[in-house]
Amino acid sequence: xxxxxxxxxxxxxxxxxxxxxxxxxxxxxxxxxxxxxxxxxxxxxxxxxxxxxxxxxxxxxxxxxxxxxxxxxxxxxxxxxxxxxxxxxxxxxx
Numbered sequence: 001x002x003x004x005x006x007x008x009x010x011x012x013x014x015x016x017x018x019x020x021x022x023x024x025x026x027x028x029x030x031x032x033x034x035x036x037x038x039x040x041x042x043x044x045x046x047x048x049x050x051x052x053x054x055x056x057x058x059x060x061x062x063x064x065x066x067x068x069x070x071x072x073x074x075x076x077x078x079x080x081x082x083x084x085x086x087x088x089x090x091x092x093x094x
Contacts, residue, residue, distance in 0.1 A: 006055055008034040012042055013050035020052050028053075 005027040011020035023042045028034035034053040042048070062070055 005029045006057065008038070008053045009056050009059060010034075010038040010042055011052040011054070012038070012048040013052075014047055015049050020050060025056065 006029075007025055008028055008031075009025050010023050012023045013020045026034065026037050026041060028037050031053055035051050038051050038053055039048070043051070
């Protein structure tokens with residue numbers, strides 16, 4: 001009986017970035033092997049300083065069809081928008 005290894009999503013933090021970015025996916029039997037394989041596949045030119053791997057089956061996301069229900073209530077809260085607050089005259093760039 002052949003069993004396929006789980007799928008892992010790979011996120012790399014670049015040397016010049018603060019956030020990890022999704023770069024691809026790979027199959028591996030466990031997290032340690034997934035990190036080692038991600039290093040070999042996605043950081044060949046020494047561009048990464050951090051690697052995250054997450055089992056694809058553990059990722060939960062919203063559906064584009066849920067956009068209105070999820071994000072529409074925020075549009076009614078104008079105080080969350082930066083233009084709601086007055087800017088002092090002395091502030092040039094924010």
